[in-house]
Amino acid sequence: MQQLYTLFAILFTVAKPESLFWQQVKKNLKIFSFVRLESWVNHGIPDVLGTTQEGIYFTVELKVTKSNKVAFSPHQISYHEERKHSPAFVLVKRVLDRSPRKSEIYIYSSDQVLSLNEQGLSLSPLSLSDPIHWPFVQEHLAFLIRQRTYDLSRSGSREK
Numbered sequence: 001m002q003q004l005y006t007l008f009a010i011l012f013t014v015a016k017p018e019s020l021f022w023q024q025v026k027k028n029l030k031i032f033s034f035v036r037l038e039s040w041v042n043h044g045i046p047d048v049l050g051t052t053q054e055g056i057y058f059t060v061e062l063k064v065t066k067s068n069k070v071a072f073s074p075h076q077i078s079y080h081e082e083r084k085h086s087p088a089f090v091l092v093k094r095v096l097d098r099s100p101r102k103s104e105i106y107i108y109s110s111d112q113v114l115s116l117n118e119q120g121l122s123l124s125p126l127s128l129s130d131p132i133h134w135p136f137v138q139e140h141l142a143f144l145i146r147q148r149t150y151d152l153s154r155s156g157s158r159e160k
Contacts, residue, residue, distance in 0.1 A: 017064035021093050022047065025062065028134035031142060044075030046088065058087035058145050066095050068120040077113055084111035085155070087148040089141065093132075094121060104130040105137050107144065 025048070026034055033051045046059040061080070063070050070092055072080075080088060088110035095103045106125040108116050115123050127140040 017093075017095070018047070018062050021062050021064050021091075024093075024134075025060070025091065029138045029141065031138060044073065044077075044079035046076075046079065052142065052145055056087065056145055056149050058089065058148075059083075060088075061090045063090060063092045064095065065092060065121070066097060068094075068122060070116050070120050072113060072117045077117060080110035080113035084109075084113075085148075085152060086110060087145045087152075089144065090116065091137075091141075092116075092121065092125075102131040104128065105132050107137070107141060109144070109148065 022036060026036075031053055035049045037045055037047060037049055046061040048060040048062065050058050050060060052058070061072075061076065070090075080090075090108040090110070090113060092106040092108065093103055094106065105128070106121060107127040108123070108125050112123060112126075126144055127137070129137045129140075
């Protein structure tokens, strides 16, 4: 009985890779305010809602992979396709088996999700931190959010 209890304790205390990635994002991207979105009602909603210091809202889908493959559900693809001109991003952490401490972070925009789902990490990202350097990731994400928001304000509205 004690062994069964120990097994359950281990299973329920081991965090999923995305949960660990979320903790790293929250700890290291300090210029943003983040809320973790847990949605079982609306499938496809990104993992994180963020706000910049200027009050700009953006969303982030977090993915972790040990290969070049990045998988999305049809609901996730639909969400990003409908918001492909919005400040919505995907952060992919690739954990390298040969050296987990030298992981990489790829940043993609929502308009790249279809291609990312098909091509994986062979698709050119908007930004790549190899190895992970959190100040670089933070600076580039902030730049991409401002750029996407500026592009939206110049266009006046989203194209359908």
